Amino acid sequence: MPLPDSITALIAALAKLPGIGPRSAERLALHIVQNEPDAVKQLAAAILLAREKIKFCDICGSLTETSPCSICSDPRREASLICLVERAVDILSIEKAGSFRGKFHVLGGKISPLDGVEPDDLRIAELEKRLAREPIREIIIALATDVEGDATSSYLAKRLARSGLKISRIAYGLPAGSGLEYADELTLSRALEGRREMN
């Protein structure tokens, strides 16, 4: 017996989510359609509300309900220190590690000519604007340790170089070829401490 169309459509929609394979999508869909209607309404409302409220911080590019975000507007964070990450979710990984006291900047990707990602597609100009108006003295590049991460870091170290600005990159202890989300909190803290200068 084929599944009813509405379940098939729900499975297809869930399967588009990251990390959800066809089997998980089917399990979730079958759970949802047999759940209490109120619980399903709450889930749907939470998804819609979160999507409606969340935007990107105009300064750092993080996910936030208010722009500037709570980190950009926190006077206790060191304004001289910026941690450059690939994606907004990487900020969560570093914040969980708990040892970083500076601010962030989300690049929005890595330079990858094969995938059609050029420097202009990333938030580099936004970072240059921040360099002009904020008292930034050090940028810690916290990109993944893969080929694109290496190439992007070298490009940024050259393009952002100016006197009085230290540019370093975390490397120590991060698994080669992987993103920040796979590193545990202690490894991330050590990777930040063990950054090496690029200029």
Ligand SMILES: [Zn+2]
């Ligand atoms: Zn921000």
